[in-house]
Amino acid sequence: MRHAVVLSGLLGVAGVAALVTGLQPATARPPAVQATALNQAAPARALNQARVAEYRGVRIPVPAGWEVHRLDLDPTRCVRHDRPAIYLGRPGPEPDCPARLIGGAETLHIEPLDGATGASGASGTAQRGRAVEMRVAKLARFTVRKNVDHQVRIDLPEAGASVTGVYGADTDVLQTVIRSIRLTAEWITTPPPSPLRGGTVEGESSVAPLTERAKSGTSRSWGKGRGFDTCTAPSKRAMAAWRRSYSVVNIYIGGASRGCSQPNLTRSWIRAVRRMGYRLIPTYVGKQAPCNRDNFRVHFKAGTAAAEGRRAAAAAVARARALRIPRDMPIYFDMEAYSSGKAKCRRAVLTFLDAWSRALADREYVSGVYSSAASGARDLGRANGITRPVAIWFAHWDNRPNPYATPYLRARWWHPHRRIKQYRGSHRERHGGIALNIDSNIVDGHVY
Template sequence: MTALRSATAVAAAVLVAAPAAGSAEAAPAGSPDTKTVTYKGHVFQVPAAWPVVDLAVDPQACVRFDQHAVYLGHPGEQQVCPPRLIGRTEALLVEPATAAAPDREGSNPVAHTILANDGVVAVTGTYDTDQPLVRRIITGAGLTPESAHQPAPAPAAPRTAVAPRSTIAAAPPSDLAMAAPAAASASIPASATNYTGKGFDACTAPSGATMNAWMTSSPYRAVGIYIGGAKRACAQPNLTASWVQQQQAGGWAFMPLYVGVQASKIASPATEGANAADDAVSQAQALGFGPGTILYYDMEAYVAQYSGNVLGFLTAWTNELHALGYNSGVYSSSSSGMKDLATNAGNSAYTMPDAVLSANWNGQEDTNDPAIPAGYWSNHQRAHQYASPKDPETWGGFTIGIDQDYLDIQLTGAPPSQSSGFFLGVRQSSGNWPGFSPLAGGAGVFRGAEAAVAGLPGGSSQELGIGLDGQLYHGVRAANGGWSGFAALPGIGTPTMAARRAGIAGLPDGSSQVLAIGNDGNVYHQTRFANGSWSGFAALPGIGTATMAAGDVAIAGLPDGSSQVLAIGNDGNVYHQTRFANGSWSGFAALPGVNSPRMAAGRVAITGLPDGSSQVLAIGNDGNVYHQTRFANGSWSGFAALPGNGVPTMAARTVGIAGLPDGSSQVAVVGGDGNVYHETRFGNGNWSGFGAVQGPYGASTFPAQRAAIAGLPDGSSQLVVTRS
């Protein structure tokens, strides 16, 4: 059969005034700028210029979200859609709730969709720049849009090791951040996105009957499917998890494509790229595609002025996919996207995708591309969209408008997990943990061994990280969540500061106090003033010595502008001193231990509270966590062991503690088993008990090297974790 429709059918499907079979009507409303469309008892006031397409009259009509329209009824299996459609504008699909296969995106600001369903009708609204218009139309019809959420992909399955597969000089893949629907089980093997041979892509997923006929009669064995994105133009009534399973069982390979924001509209490359990847993984998981799958970003041709934003966006896309265990692919034109990727393949500022799909309509059924040197993406990592025929193709009696592709894709598994990646999680004042997102460095996620974090009065936080290069880096997270990225701190007469450990504390005037143990083993201090300038590092004196040799340091700010400093001396004992608000120092003095004149320890942490007291943690030389209070008058409670989970002591590798405005403290430790645990010390001195902290993307535990925590004025706390 042919899927092509006639002009007569199109005309019959577009309603201008008269009702169709009592199911829909389009008639002038009170305003000359709007008209009324009624469907199953719901009245929609839509712009008068919008055509209304009755899918019961023409079930083969292409439901296109790249043009203003109202579509009534359920899209047919044999939609006739041209290839090469891209874009999304204000449009509505209104269908019976019983027939609807709701768009998996739901009300999704990343994908520009609004979904509503009252059990009678289901509405999918799309938008470009006028989201309020679509929302008004839906709510005006008595429907309640689903809540909008940020993308949150379901947990990724355990990753598999990957064999070397590229000679390309790419930056290391990273572990880079709408209630997403529950993910289907990963029923589709990652190998289903591998294939060598001819394929095609179409705007909407063809029917099962079409796919069966083409498998039998056509030369194609791979199909490109558009799984989501803010610029996905065509509705996808056939694209379900069962459809994917059926096609995979029938012998088809897949090119999952995500078509989101395009070059000229990218405003925040890192954020938008990561959000797109999160949403793409949500959509892929809902279809049954698990870790190891290649997900391709469709970045259409663009002019050179947007190259920087595109490369930053695609870096974030790749980093975030790698963090979730997925392989990254990029589709773009040979003359723009492919050219930019190849030109910057050796640039450590950018992370390269694992596979590329080049659009170069030269008619050659191969993977050669003049923009890509032969040695790049050379290990079965290329595909080529070689033609975009003007006329649809017919095989086995079924016709589809397609683009033609040739694939040589054979990736061997999921990308390797990124140890040492920095993740930031926020514990809300309510006690909820929304989850973790990666902290970006110069090339993808920042990676290192040591972390420290401090909260500031305005709601911002400042992070320190010691990178894998052994240098000290600093970054600022704004109160609105914006991230500055990490920048290297200068040393004493050197452009960078080599460091082993670091600590940071915020003060009421907006300044922060920074400590670092340099490569020489001595403690150094400097101030970051509220205006963002720095005092420069200077060595702290020890006890009767010009410098203080130490193995660990910690610092906390107090309401009077003073700071409390802890250091583990080179004798293995804990020392304390005060930096007064005027900048003078008390000098170090040893702290007593439990029934001993000295407290031997391996790690320390300290935080200040609103009453002027401080809370201190230390990991003793027995490997257990100890706590004590320094009262506002300068006296001490003495160290006592903290209980663990059902055991009298809590074994730990690192400790962190943060004070909150209500007088409570938040404790984060990396336990003896290598996972992150948290507990609260309430203002009355009681303890909640330790509980495991969930890892990124829904993991039940968070294996880590280091956990640092800071309190903020709104009662929330920020936890920076160095992943192990």
């Protein structure tokens, strides 16, 4: 998820054009959906003569320029948050995601609601029809409230589906599309989710916290070895196939700029891969530097940097706890490369990361930061009067797998056992018959 530039110039919903028959994506993947005319009037800010994607009784207007993908027809499709799109169905267990994505685009993902059942008989249909009317009325008034992860979820039991929406710099486009959703009174059930997906964080039983804790001077929250990071957590099958080649893997646990959905990332997935012998790098991808407006949609302002750093830390800890990542374990903030030579921007980043580290310490987690060696990592090393992160993960793509081989960081900074180096950028590797797009890392630092 490194240094990617997201699409710019997202077209507003009001500018939607009519769709020709069928959606034909540019690639050779299967067509996403067939489109139909929108029969009901949309809210005042919504669409005229819009394309409409249909899934399990949910009918969604498709803004101009948005892609539409049917995951049941295309199970390796990656649910990306870096370009406007609608995804329909459950993602497959092994999505083909790029290694490097930064999110911030408006997306919708509609998938079956666990435990929902379809309508049966005239009486059931009539009852569902009344429920549908009430639900549509609520959707027409729905307000997307801003939150630190830039994400909302709406359960639609009348259609046996749930809707997850992601927004970028503001909520207007996503809110307009959600308010334009229409439901039908009948839908057809689909097969239960694949056991490879593992279930959701909220639905799993609690587990006893691990006893592995960092101790002063003799911490075992650090590890050594070869690591990789990729946009979405691979399947358990893929993790088992890759275990002989790698011992550390990054996981993106949340954040407004997270580039992909995480259908595999659950408590049971974490337990399983740790039992395989993996160590984990929990990473939160939040708002980016204020001077990165041209590269990333979601960024913080210089005047609110400290407050945003504290909010990011609180949200990251909440996600870590939901995944049963215990206290005294590291959480890294992904601060992508920025214009370090711009003093105002540099000060804002350091203020943000100072607040991040302090807030994590207050919550008894170990602070870490990922950034470019030439910007965030070097600026943190040089800075005075701030709380530096306990651990650093830096990108320096020189193809040298040595965490201490970089001219940008002094040897005494984050030494020993507090460094991770990303030494090679996006590329494709195959192990055990399974290929993934990854970045390569060498680890002598804090991991879970």
